Amino acid sequence: MKSNYTKILVATALASSIMSCNNSSNKMSENTNTKIIPAFDTTSIEKSIRPQDDFDGYANGNWKKLNPIPATDGTWGAFHIIDKENSEVKLRGIIDEVLKLKDVNEGSDEQKIGDMYRSYMDTIQIEKLGLSPLQNYITKIDNIKSLGDWVAVNGELQMIGVSSVVGIYVDADDKNSKMNAVKWVQNGLSLGEKSFYSGKDERMMMIRSEFVKHVNDMMTLCGKPNEKAGESLLAFETALANAQLSNVELRDPVKTYNKINSAELKTLSKNVNWELFASKQNVNSDVIIIQSKKYFSDLNTLLSNTNIETLKLFTFYKLINEFGYYLPKNIKVARFNFYGKTMAGIKEQKKRDIQAIDVTEGVGNGNIIGRLYVKQFFPESSKNKMVEMIENVRTVYGERIDKLTWMGDSTKVMAKKKLSTFTYKIGYPDKWEDYSNIKIKPNALIENILSNTLWNHNKMVSDIGQQVDKERWGFSPQTVNAYYNPLNNEVVFPAGILQAPFFNPNADDAVNYGGIIAVIGHEFTHGFDDQGAQYDEVGNLRNWWSNDDLNNFKGLSKNYINYFAAFEPIKGVHINGELTIGENIADLGGLTLAYNALLRSLKGKPEPAKIDGFTWQQRFFLSWAQVWHNNIKDEELRNRLQTDPHSPARYRINGPLKHLQEFYDAFGVKEGDKMWIPVNERVLIW
Numbered sequence: 313m314k315s316n317y318t319k320i321l322v323a324t325a326l327a328s329s330i331m332s333c334n335n336s337s338n339k340m341s342e343n344t345n346t347k348i349i350p351a352f353d354t355t356s357i358e359k360s361i362r363p364q365d366d367f368d369g370y371a372n373g374n375w376k377k378l379n380p381i382p383a384t385d386g387t388w389g390a391f392h393i394i395d396k397e398n399s400e401v402k403l404r405g406i407i408d409e410v411l412k413l414k415d416v417n418e419g420s421d422e423q424k425i426g427d428m429y430r431s432y433m434d435t436i437q438i439e440k441l442g443l444s445p446l447q448n449y450i451t452k453i454d455n456i457k458s459l460g461d462w463v464a465v466n467g468e469l470q471m472i473g474v475s476s477v478v479g480i481y482v483d484a485d486d487k488n489s490k491m492n493a494v495k496w497v498q499n500g501l502s503l504g505e506k507s508f509y510s511g512k513d514e515r516m517m518m519i520r521s522e523f524v525k526h527v528n529d530m531m532t533l534c535g536k537p538n539e540k541a542g543e544s545l546l547a548f549e550t551a552l553a554n555a556q557l558s559n560v561e562l563r564d565p566v567k568t569y570n571k572i573n574s575a576e577l578k579t580l581s582k583n584v585n586w587e588l589f590a591s592k593q594n595v596n597s598d599v600i601i602i603q604s605k606k607y608f609s610d611l612n613t614l615l616s617n618t619n620i621e622t623l624k625l626f627t628f629y630k631l632i633n634e635f636g637y638y639l640p641k642n643i644k645v646a647r648f649n650f651y652g653k654t655m656a657g658i659k660e661q662k663k664r665d666i667q668a669i670d671v672t673e674g675v676g677n678g679n680i681i682g683r684l685y686v687k688q689f690f691p692e693s694s695k696n697k698m699v700e701m702i703e704n705v706r707t708v709y710g711e712r713i714d715k716l717t718w719m720g721d722s723t724k725v726m727a728k729k730k731l732s733t734f735t736y737k738i739g740y741p742d743k744w745e746d747y748s749n750i751k752i753k754p755n756a757l758i759e760n761i762l763s764n765t766l767w768n769h770n771k772m773v774s775d776i777g778q779q780v781d782k783e784r785w786g787f788s789p790q791t792v793n794a795y796y797n798p799l800n801n802e803v804v805f806p807a808g809i810l811q812a813p814f815f816n817p818n819a820d821d822a823v824n825y826g827g828i829i830a831v832i833g834h835e836f837t838h839g840f841d842d843q844g845a846q847y848d849e850v851g852n853l854r855n856w857w858s859n860d861d862l863n864n865f866k867g868l869s870k871n872y873i874n875y876f877a878a879f880e881p882i883k884g885v886h887i888n889g890e891l892t893i894g895e896n897i898a899d900l901g902g903l904t905l906a907y908n909a910l911l912r913s914l915k916g917k918p919e920p921a922k923i924d925g926f927t928w929q930q931r932f933f934l935s936w937a938q939v940w941h942n943n944i945k946d947e948e949l950r951n952r953l954q955t956d957p958h959s960p961a962r963y964r965i966n967g968p969l970k971h972l973q974e975f976y977d978a979f980g981v982k983e984g985d986k987m988w989i990p991v992n993e994r995v996l997i998w
């Protein structure tokens with residue numbers, strides 16, 4: 313993710329994006345200048361590899377050699393390159409201009425941007441202040457005497473983004489998507505996902521033992537040396553992990569929708585005062601939605617049986633870790649050494665001034681600098697072009713639904729109804745939020761972060777009991793990503809992704825269809841993936857399928873789950889077919905829709921000429937491969953295999969192609985080639 317602010321859960325927890333927003337927003341440190349990206353860069357091709365055997369290797373082999381992963385990153389591809397240019401050239405330029413201003417009005421966008429940047433660069437002040445800006449909270453943790461105290465302090469700390477065993481956020485009610493609901497979710501694992509606590513292989517054991525050392529180091533650096541700290545925290549979090557649902561279980565929107573009231577919560581968890589936990593963060597709602605009742609009864613046992621010193625340690629570590637990025641150098645480095653080096657294989661931190669751009673961007677969730685960004689860098693003409701492309705995809709999707717052989721007529725009517733009500737957002741929001749309560753000073757970094765985080769929290773609290781604001785965006789305009797939100801039945805394309813190689817006004821159609829149109833198709837297909845298909849045309853969780861059709865859909869999905877689960881990117885570690893099924897369906901659908909949209913656009917026109925020796929069909933698939941070209945560190949790859957709902961880039965490229973006859977035709981793939989699979993094993997869903 314981009315900013316390092318509050319990250320328990322954003323309102324779009326369910327939304328499916330085109331790529332994961334992992335914490336690898338680190339970018340190369342030297343500057344590059346804006347350059348024109350060729351439509352398809354033939355120097356990316358590795359001619360010694362046959363496209364019929366390994367399309368990614370062929371299309372991107374030379375690119376991979378020419379584009380090693382920078383020392384400051386764990387993975388590197390088209391998304392990261394655009395993102396780097398966004399930050400280090402475009403946002404850098406905006407910030408530099410702001411820093412030159414002599415008189416700025418207190419509270420203006422320019423004042424916030426300039427002073428946030430200054431406060432991050434003021435390392436003398438940061439070192440001098442040490443932990444003191446957090447002292448008030450540290451004292452509260454030190455004074456905890458009982459489980460009741462602990463619950464109260466944890467509730468209060470959530471307002472400033474410190475995670476606990478439960479996270480609270482506000483989002484549309486899945487069964488009444490017009491209204492906001494309060495959702496309580498499992499949370500609190502420092503390693504991210506439960507599988508990191510139970511994995512028996514060498515790497516998982518290494519990560520856990522390094523985590524123990526890391527926690528001990530952090531405690532020493534914070535003046536609380538305790539050689540048992542790491543082990544105690546790991547033991548507690550392991551028990552917590554045991555109580556949690558896996559990331560595959562969390563994909564089931566029906567099982568994870570449990571609406572209860574506070575009386576029922578009390579019976580599930582009689583020793584824990586959850587009402588206090590919520591009221592301390594100003595969340596007052598008798599009705600809440602939880603993912604699992606069992607989690608709350610397990611928490612009752614776990615928290616009652618854990619000694620208070622361990623619980624205090626958990627909370628203290630969460631506080632320091634949450635703010636570690638903004639604290640003095642020794643704490644920041646210790647945090648990076650574990651989460652950056654050990655977990656993600658990143659060798660170096662980005663330079664301070666580059667980090668400062670990211671941190672400055674985070675004010676107002678990226679929107680304060682974002683509204684200056686779109687004025688300078690987003691051509692309004694892109695909006696009209698996008699509307700046209702989105703409507704093309706919608707038309708083609710409708711035609712394909714009509715032709716599906718596995719779906720009956722009554723379900724088709726419903727599917728087309730849903731398709732017709734998809735809404736879209738392009739570029740940037742029509743209205744901006746009120747950022748006046750965010751107070752930024754030039755020499756008080758932690759205070760600034762606290763103010764920004766509290767603003768976010770208060771905004772969330774003010775949504776309780778209100779109708780959902782359908783105009784709101786889950787990403788800032790400069791984000792290089794896109795998403796589908798089933799609760800709004802909407803697709804969202806920020807200005808950031810409407811750039812080459814995704815969207816290139818200078819490119820031939822085949823390249824744009826393999827790029828941005830496949831992205832649009834991908835997001836549309838999320839409306840009909842394993843999760844999206846369970847929501848209706850207004851975004852309510854409601855089954856609109858006939859039994860037979862649902863069984864057919866599940867059967868096709870099952871085949872595609874098994875197909876991906878057979879891939880083994882690291883020896884002994886397979887792709888998790890169930891975790892990645894939504895994204896894999898979306899990639900397959902996106903490619904199919906984009907190809908058919910291109911075909912449709914060519915009707916009645918002369919056959920496009922070859923470019924660089926490639927037919928339009930070949931350029932379409934080369935463009936798809938180019939969008940996903942990527943290098944990744946083994947460590948980062950391993951993490952993502954456990955946590956990322958997207959398959960690794962190489963499998964996103966090659967995986968769906970083996971199911972498309974159009975690909976076989978474009979490159980003359982024959983039986984015996986490695987990109988060939990038997991016709992009866994090919995899966996087409998949408």
Ligand SMILES: [Zn+2]
Nearest residue numbers: 328329330898
């Ligand atoms: Zn996606």
